[in-house]
Amino acid sequence: MRVALNGWFLIHDSHTGSGQYLRALLQWLPRVAPEHDYQVVVPTQALPPALTADAQAHGYALVPVKAGDSNLAKVWFEQVGFPRAVGRLKADLAHIPYWGPPLTSPAPIVVTVHDLIPRLLPEYRGGKRVQLYTALVSAATGGAALVLTDSNASAHDITEQLKVPAEKIRTVYLAAGPQYTPRGEWQVDDPIRLKYGLEEGYVLYLGGFDRRKNVRGLLSAWTWAAGSIGQGYPLVIGGQLPAANSPHYEDYPALAAELKVADTVKFIGPVDEADKPALYRGALAFGYPSRYEGFGLPPLEAMACGVPVVTTTGGALPEVLGSAGYLVPADDTRTFGAALLTIVVEPTVHDDLRARGLAQAQQFSWDKAARQTAAAYAAALETK
Numbered sequence: 153m154r155v156a157l158n159g160w161f162l163i164h165d166s167h168t169g170s171g172q173y174l175r176a177l178l179q180w181l182p183r184v185a186p187e188h189d190y191q192v193v194v195p196t197q198a199l200p201p202a203l204t205a206d207a208q209a210h211g212y213a214l215v216p217v218k219a220g221d222s223n224l225a226k227v228w229f230e231q232v233g234f235p236r237a238v239g240r241l242k243a244d245l246a247h248i249p250y251w252g253p254p255l256t257s258p259a260p261i262v263v264t265v266h267d268l269i270p271r272l273l274p275e276y277r278g279g280k281r282v283q284l285y286t287a288l289v290s291a292a293t294g295g296a297a298l299v300l301t302d303s304n305a306s307a308h309d310i311t312e313q314l315k316v317p318a319e320k321i322r323t324v325y326l327a328a329g330p331q332y333t334p335r336g337e338w339q340v341d342d343p344i345r346l347k348y349g350l351e352e353g354y355v356l357y358l359g360g361f362d363r364r365k366n367v368r369g370l371l372s373a374w375t376w377a378a379g380s381i382g383q384g385y386p387l388v389i390g391g392q393l394p395a396a397n398s399p400h401y402e403d404y405p406a407l408a409a410e411l412k413v414a415d416t417v418k419f420i421g422p423v424d425e426a427d428k429p430a431l432y433r434g435a436l437a438f439g440y441p442s443r444y445e446g447f448g449l450p451p452l453e454a455m456a457c458g459v460p461v462v463t464t465t466g467g468a469l470p471e472v473l474g475s476a477g478y479l480v481p482a483d484d485t486r487t488f489g490a491a492l493l494t495i496v497v498e499p500t501v502h503d504d505l506r507a508r509g510l511a512q513a514q515q516f517s518w519d520k521a522a523r524q525t526a527a528a529y530a531a532a533l534e535t536k
Contacts, residue, residue, distance in 0.1 A: 153187075155529060156243035156259065158234050159194040159214070160226065161250060162203060167425070169266065169449065170250040173326065175206075177249060180522035182211035188526070193237040195219030195229045215241065227285065230254055245529055253292040260297040262532050264324075267302070267446025267467070268309045275363060275400065290314055297532035300324050300525065302447035303468030322531075324524045325471075326447050327516040331426075334458030334510065336433045344430035348420040350388060355381075355492055356435035356459070358390045358423060359442070359450050362400040366441040366464070369485055371404065373441065374413050376489030381496050382416025385436060390423040432457035436502065437495040440464070443482045448472045452516060455509030460502055462491040476512035477505055 157178075161171040182190060190212035194203075197218050207214050217237050219229040230252045238246045239258040246259045253263040269276050270286045277283055293299060293314050299321045301307050307321045345351065355377075359365055367389070374387050394401030408414040423431060432438070438454035440463040448469045451461045461477035463469050470479055478491040495502050 153245060153529060153533070154189040154191060154241060154243045155245045155247055156215075156234075156238045156241050157190065157192045158230065158246075158248045158250075158252070159192040160229060160252070162192065163194050163196050163200075164226070172449075173264070173266070174249045176327070176329070176518050177522060177525060178206075178212050179210050180518045181526060184519060184522045185526035185529075186211065188529070189213075191215050191241050191243060193217055193234050193241075195225070195233065226252075227288075231288075245532060247529070251289050251293070253289060253296055255288070255292045255295065260532050260535065261295065262298045262300060262528060263293060263296045264300040264302075265293065265306065265310055267306050267444075268313050269364070269444065269446070271313050272309060273364060273444065296320070297535045298322060298528050300528055302326050303471050305468040305471060306446045322524070322528050324521050324528070325516050326449060326452070327518045327521055328449065328453045328456040328513060329518070331429050332432065332453045332456035332513075333429070334433065334456075334506075336430060341430040341433055344427045345434050347427070348388075348390070348423070348431065349418070350420070350431070350434060352434045353384070354386050354388045354418075354435055355437045355439060355496065356388050356390070356431060356454075357439050357441075358428060358431065359440065361391060361394050361404065363402075364443050366443050366482055367404055368402065368407060369441040369482060369488065370439050371408055371411055371413065371417070373439070373485040373489035373492065374417065375411050376486050377493040377496075378413045378416045380493055382413065385496050387413070387417045387439075388420060388431075388435070389417065390420050390431065392422045393419060428453065429457055432459050435459050437462060437492050439488070439492055440469075441482060441488060442466055442469065445469050445472075451477070452513055456513035458506050458510055460495045460505035460509060462488060462495070464488075472516075474508075474512045474515075476508035 161174050193215045197216050217233045219225045231254050235254045235257045243259045246257050246261050248263045251265045307323050310316050408417045432454050438459045438461045440451050444467040451463050454461050464482040465479050480488045
């Protein structure tokens with residue numbers, strides 16, 4: 153079978169979840185299903201050397217297509233450039249690994265819909281252009297042979313919102329990469345933590361800062377714990393802070409000062425991907441207060457590193473966490489703070505959740521995800 157994959161996120165915004173997902177699939181699909189021919193259509197004529205080397209190392213081919221640099225370049229690539237390439241390649245199947253399927257395709261389509269945030273959350277619907285794009289991909293999703301998604305929660309949303317029959321949807325869970333492990337070496341981890349001004353023993357948040365991520369809720373929860381543990385075990389918040397207040401962002405350092413916890417909160421700025429495992433391993437607890445997730449990789453990464461997790465009941469997070477950590481309603485900041493405090497001051501609770509988290513993380517693997525994706529390819533062809 154020749155499979156053509158949309159490689160937009162190999163070139164643009166490759167650091168996002170969609171980019172990480174695609175790179176992981178391309179590393180594992182040729183390994184678990186080497187009988188297929190994987191052709192990745194990318195929107196560029198100048199292939200980055202590192203990307204070419206990765207393709208050669210993992211056994212997939214890159215097909216460059218000029219997409220332009222206008223505001224409509226992404227839509228043109230999805231709706232015109234990619235389908236034309238599928239036809240030229242005589243591909244048996246087209247896989248769009250994010251929510252951007254074409255309305256028409258010369259080959260059956262498998263589309264991965266990670267979540268439906270633009271439809272579920274009013275504040276993410278954007279202006280008219282964004283709403284038109286959401287309407288376009290919503291209509292196109294109905295024509296796919298199969299829809300893959302990251303969780304049963306998202307599968308339910310797709311059925312409810314897009315009216316896709318449940319039998320056309322398959323849940324394929326994501327996974328943490330092999331670098332996320334509790335077994336680190338101090339000679340490596342200590343210098344990485346020092347780079348961010350940290351020593352072992354802190355409460356950690358790694359993630360985004362838009363309103364859905366509920367960092368305001370985390371800082372509010374910290375007011376319940378900071379007086380007891382904040383001086384010895386600060387709250388460390390990693391990630392690129394937003395430049396200014398907007399409908400989706402606010403000034404979190406100012407909020408920490410307003411809540412009188414600024415002296416126990418460290419904002420460490422952007423974190424290199426390669427440094428994340430060391431930061432996880434130095435933490436006593438991981439707080440993830442998001443109101444909604446189609447999956448939620450950071451809590452899984454934390455558990456894989458042996459860090460107990462406190463998160464919310466939003467979206468797919470209960471599926472990811474199982475019984476391996478604290479699940480708290482997003483607005484219950486007092487309980488959220490108490491859970492963080494308990495993990496830090498009660499060694500038996502910490503150790504129990506650490507063991508549970510490590511076992512839970514082992515239920516997710518990219519090997520399994522790639523095998524289920526390859527099986528979905530075969531099933532999609534059977535629906536022709």
